[in-house]
Amino acid sequence: MSINYPNISQTNRRKELVAGRSDSRSPMASTAETEGQKPKHRPIIRIGIFIIAHSFLVSVVCCTAGVLALLLLPVLAKKTYVSENALMPGSATPMLSDQDVSGATRFINELTSLKLKSWNMGIEIPRLIALHMSNLGGEVNYHKFQTQPNNLHPLYFFTSPDAEANIVNKTCQSYATNTVGIIRAPRGDGKEAIVLVTPYNPVNLTQNEVLSLGIAYSVFSLLTQVSWLAKDIIWLAADSQYGQYNSVAAWLRDYHTPSFGGHGKLHADNCHGTSGMHESKLDTFVETEVSDTFRRAGTMAAAFVIKVANTGEEGEQDALNIYAEASNGQMPNLDLINVVSYLAVHGQGLRVKVEKLVSLLDSKWLNFIGEMLESVGKIARSLNPQWKFGIPVQEYVEGSATLVSSLYNQAIGVPTGSHGAFRDYQVDAITLEISPKLSSSTKARQTEFLFRGGRLIEGVVRSVNNLLEKFHQSFFLYLLTASNKFISVGVYMIAFLLLVAPLPVVAASLFSDATKSKPDSQKHKSTSSEPFQSWRWLYPTKTIFLVHLWGAIVSLLPYFIYQIPDCQPTSRLLIWASLSIIILAILHSFFGPSSTHLQEWVLLKSVTVSSLFIGLCLMSVINFATAEIGALILVPMCLMIKPWKVAGKAHSAFNFLLLTIGFPGAAFFVVKGAFGVRNGSGLVEFWYWVESLWAWNSATYIYICMVHLPCWVLCICILLHSC
Structure with missing residues (x-):
């Protein structure tokens, strides 16, 4: 019988392994081995420690880069484009006819003569507007409201208080009357509507307000006859004697608030001005067609405030000013501005403008920066023709002036027009302010102006009428540098992120x-107080x-x-x-x-x-x-x-x-x-x-x-x- 003895070398190896394991388990041994060596952190932690250790350099670099990014925004602006294919601006031939414009001309003449003859225009002009709305086939109603004071109330800062609770002076002098006409779409189901707003002061009616009412009348006359209309049309002739914004906001508040038992009338029937409407010598036919009952259409798809500005300089073409800023920097969908701008330029030959800070156009330091960027762009194109960097000096200065104006109007948080009342209800709306030529007082020039303005509104209404859903394809957060150039949120937020990055x-x-x-008083204290630091x-x-x-x-x-x-x-x-x-x-x-x-x-x-x-x-x-x-x-x-x-x-x-x-x-x-x-x-x-x-x-x-x-x-x- 043979006995197998273990190999001595294998036994020694096992002992060494056991001894090594016992040493690794020993805290004294591990401490001795790792003494003098710093623990290694993950790469992201090491990067964070490095950035914090060089906070001064990071602050200088980030703040400088943030300011440079702001100065480069006009260069980085893109050209506007229509994102929603269903809009199809300019795809249809305008249908506004001579008959519609002739009716608008007669309407303008009646308003002008009534302004010259009547002493009680605050009553007669709304009745005349209602009469023509009704004769065109629209459903007409008066909307009587009382203005609300803009006083600070801590409980109602971000909300709209109840109309009855906020009314202080319930006198007849503070009542006003909007005139509303509605066209029911022959191909629609009454669930959507487009709003046209024409603010006017019935007590002191100006010629510009008469022209804006005439443009709306011509479009309203056309839309009562077409068969392609799929959305209801609301024409709001807003009584702006107490403010353009107040009249539109009051109508929107009642439109979106259910009324029970005549809640929206505010007891206006007791006022002499309201009762006087029923004693007018105008055609009594309108009394059977116009009601004080508040009429509604569908959900608002878009709204357009139509205004006519003062005449421009001699020799200039008709211009269109677009105002889009609403409360707290809210902007309408960019597609709405793009459609209006496209139809105005390519359809009616108007010169589209957006508000700019005129004082910056002569700024020397801005011109100097523009010259530097233009030189850098030339050098870049000489190195590689595909590098399209840099713009002309004049374009950079004008883009910067428009950008500063857009930034300021959004930052101040105050609407630039009565279209801002619609954004409070998440309705896309803009103000279209048309500036005619200096020679617009002649009859032929007035007819041409009515054609241009009416066909522009017709084209915009037709594009919005094609939509099957709300505006959502394009941008809601953007800054304008021109009527056809914009900066999206993904670009201009870089400057803000660079500026605030040094703070953490x-x-x-x-x-x-x-x-x-440590404070000097605590340097000689025991280490037991260190946790309290x-x-x-x-x-x-x-x-x-x-x-x-x-x-x-x-x-x-x-x-x-x-x-x-x-x-x-x-x-x-x-x-x-x-x-x-x-x-x-x-x-x-x-x-x-x-x-x-x-x-x-x-x-x-x-x-x-x-x-x-x-x-x-x-x-x-x-x-x-x-x-x-x-x-x-x-x-x-x-x-x-x-x-x-x-x-x-x-x-x-x-x-x-x-x-x-x-x-x-x-x-x-x-x-x-x-x-x-x-x-x-x-x-x-x-x-x-x-x-x-x-x-x-x-x-x-x-x-x-x-x-x-x-x-x-x-x-x-x-x-x-x-x-």
Whole structure:
């Protein structure tokens, strides 16, 4: 019998393996092996640490790139195009005939003669309009309403209050009457409608308003006869004696609000003006056809406000001005503007214009930038003909002026016309303002003008009539640089992202520096107190919370100031400023800073920068243009601010300059002077501007009071911090 003994070499190897495993399990052995070696992080963490460590360089690069991206936006603009194939603008031959224009001419003559003869135009003109609507075959009704005061109410800031609850002065003088005519589509089911709005003042009717009513009459006359109409047509002759926006908004409010038991009449039948309508000497046939019962059509697919502007310069062609901005930067679908622009240029030979900031057209620094970009474009094309970069200087300057105007109109949050009332109900709407030639007073010229305007509206209505669904194919977020060029949100948001990108980086860097350093009083303490160092951020957070609470109180003060009777605008502004300073002093005395260590202002700046980042990002969701302008003003100020005892003299002087420009009142006057805007002077103008923001429920007012102003106060606290 043989015995197999294990191999000695194999046994030794097993022992070595067992010994190695026991060493690997030993914490002392692993500590000895890894002593002096830093743990390796994931690549994304290493990139984050590197960016935070070089926060200053990142801030300079990102802010510079953000400003350059803004200056390059006119170069990056694209030409407009119709995204929705169903619109098919210009595919059909215009059907507006001489008979329709002749009827419009007679209608204009009757309005003109009635304006000259009648002393009670506020009653007779709406009756005359209703008579012609009814004779053309439309369903006609009067819409009597009372104007609502635009006063700030904290509970109704972002909502539309009930009409009855908001009416203060129930006198007959404040009542107005809209005249509404509806054409039922022969090929439709009554579920959709297109709205034509012609604002006019029946008490003081102008020739331009007469012409706009004539254009609408010619189109209304045509649409009552066509067989291709698939959407109902609503012609709203809006009584604008108390404001164009108010008349349209009142009609829309009643249109979308069910009325029970004559709720929408507001007891207007007791007024002399309303009863006088039934005593007119006009054709009594209209009394059997016109009703005070509110008539409705389908869901509104689009709306067009038709206006005629003052005559242009001698020798100019007829021009079309398009206004699209609504409340809080809302814009209609770009396809709506594209269809109107295409039909105006290629169909009627009109010169399409959008609003631009005229004072920038002669700007020397803007021309200098345009020349540089044109030179760079020439060099790029010489290297590669396919590189299409750079535009002519004049095109760049005009595009920049239009871009600034579009950015400002969206940022201020106030509608540029009565079309803004439709956007509050998610209806795409624009204002078409036609400017005739100087020689439009002749009869032949007036007929030509009616043909052009009527066929333009006919073509637009026909394109929208082809839609089977709401506008959705094209852009809703865009900026215009010309009537046929736009910048989409995917392009202009890059500048904003570059401007705000340094904020979280700097906040993380400051917080890291503050947690690494210790106050002198705590250097000799035991290490047992180190876990409590992470709670130091509670002090700056408490300070920032109180300052933003102060901003909320400041935003509500005007409502209570308005309760003071017989108070002038300058007095209201001074009361507002005084109360704001007193409340801030009270909060500072009760909950002011309790420490003067170096880490405190660093943590305060870190949390301030973080709150600014959150505020700008939230505002970009509501109104991107406001966030863009706010980032241009606040980001450099917050990144550069330091206590004056820490910063040098040059740095402190620069901080004072940024703080001066960053104050909302100073920024208002600086921007006004830089752009050459002249609308009054002094504190009264600033008060009226702020008053208009809250009267129109603009979110920019909330942003100024609860983001911009608190951030400015916190920067003052950092600057005056005693280290």
